[in-house]
Amino acid sequence: MxxxxxxxxxxxxxxxxxxxxxxxxxxxxxxxxxxxxxxxxxxxxxxxxxxxxxxxxxxxxxxxxxxxxxxxxxxxxxxxxxxxxxxxxxxxxxxxxxxxxxVPEELEYSSYEELLKMITPHKDGLILEHDHYHGTFLPQVWQQLPKTEDFLEHLSFKAGANPSIYTQNPKILKYRxxxxxxxxxxxxxx
Known part of the structure; x- marks a missing residue:
């Protein structure tokens, strides 16, 4: 602590x-x-x-x-x-x-639906990395975006991409x- x-x-x-x-x-x-x-x-x-x-x-x-x-x-x-x-x-x-x-931990997933199941709302911060796109949300962002789908959508925007990036299975890391x-x-x- x-x-x-x-x-x-x-x-x-x-x-x-x-x-x-x-x-x-x-x-x-x-x-x-x-x-x-x-x-x-x-x-x-x-x-x-x-x-x-x-x-x-x-x-x-x-x-x-x-x-x-x-x-x-x-x-x-x-x-x-x-x-x-x-x-x-x-x-x-x-x-x-x-x-x-x-220390961030990389998530191994093969579909968007699988990714959704690996994320713990209100606990996990996420990092999105794909080519030249990079962004992160601290767990505190869950207060404004409590739905996992919304959290991921806005994370893609913050990274400079759009939600379609998830069809390419970008590198996602989670941290606390x-x-x-x-x-x-x-x-x-x-």
Whole structure:
């Protein structure tokens, strides 16, 4: 289970960015919280008054969880192309969510109907890969798209394709997340 340290790391990262303070004591934090030293993938999502304000993440683990959360926090706040860069006066209106992903598992299937049976709604995040098409939905997307067929249809759109891509049996991977969310002002600092 995730420790609240992942939220504290995201909050402290934002505050350090705005205050231009020295970097965090990474070595000390890695000793104190060994889970941050593990090679893990994460997503950091920012909500402003309940509405999406930024979301960037990694699907495949390629660095420590500490580095992934710090990078994805800054990218979500300042580099998500759907939004203008976060301003310091918005912090009090934010909620942060940090999702740590399991290792994705490829699904072996021979038909769309078989694929539907292999997916657990509200639990599985999915990755679609086929030629130059790539997209993912975190399990949290099930809240907006509770039917598996709708989830897959919108995943194909996100990947830049359309639902007919499933007739070609694209590569589908599933993963789970351990997510923590809290209002910005309720998150403790590191």
């Amino acid at each position: 995730l420790d609240d340290v992942v939220l504290s790391l995201a909050k402290t990262t934002l505050l350090h960015h705005f205050s231009k303070k020295e970097d965090l004591d990474k070595d000390g934090l890695l000793k104190q919280y060994p889970q941050l030293a593990q090679k893990r993938a994460s997503f950091v999502t920012l909500y402003k008054n309940g509405n999406l304000r930024g979301c960037i993440g990694s699907i495949i683990a390629h660095r420590t969880l500490y580095d992934d959360i710090v990078s994805n926090t800054l990218m979500s706040a300042f580099r998500d192309s759907r939004f203008s860069p976060l301003q310091e006066d918005e912090l009090s209106e934010l909620s942060l969510e940090v999702s740590v992903l399991s 997340v351990d997510a923590k969310e809290a209002r910005f002002d309720e998150i403790s600092l590191l």
